Amino acid sequence: MTALDSTVHVQDHAVAYVAGTQIFNIGDDDFIEMAPIPLTDLAACADGRFLPPGGQWADAHRKLREHGSLIVTGERGTGRRTAALRLLSRVGESGSIYELTPQWKRPRIQVLQPLAKPGAGYLLDMSDPTDKPAPVDFGKRLMDWASQNGICLVVIAADDTGARRWAGSAGSAEVRLLSPNARDLAAQELRAAGIWDLGILGDEALT
Secondary structure, rough: OOOOOOOOOOOOOOEEEHHHHHEEEEEOOOOOOOOOOOOOHOOOOOOOOOOEEEEEHHHHHHHHHOEEEEEEEEOOOOOOOHHHHHHHHHHHOOOEEEEEEEEEOOOOOOHHHOOOOOHHHHEEEEEEEEEEEOOOHHHHHHHHHHHHHHEEEEEEEEEEHHHHHHHHHHHHHEEEEEEEHHHHHHHHHHHOOOOOOOOHHHHHHOO
């Protein structure tokens, strides 16, 4: 493959590498990308920058330590990914955190099988809709897979793809999150950008 090639073709069971991303092809057009989380993404999770979301956040850290995996449900745009990274960055043993982005017709554990590195943290994004729904016990299957492989797993799933249908099988390892306070979040991001005059946030038009 030359430096100008932008397409990688894999068939059957194969692994391809594109920059820092590994692509695991499982056949049947199912594959999953695994990439290390960029440091810039973790910056939003740091103390002094991270704002706790609403919903069931108070118990999320304890539940992740207790179960070793967690399923986070909620609406898109509510900060589920940032919250998941915050959890993983505080609980993971090795400090290595990877993001898993699947392309599958129907969620199945077999697609995840080649990935596990014991002690690492994984963020599995199941926010995109699939041709066929996940099995109703897929939440439990994910927890079992994480436990058997000695990894720390946080799954984010979206309400509009029917996540509550299967996430409940994880029992108390499911948490539902809501957005953090919008005004506080705006203030935090402005400060991070070096803007300290926040008078505009008091404008009634932003209520």
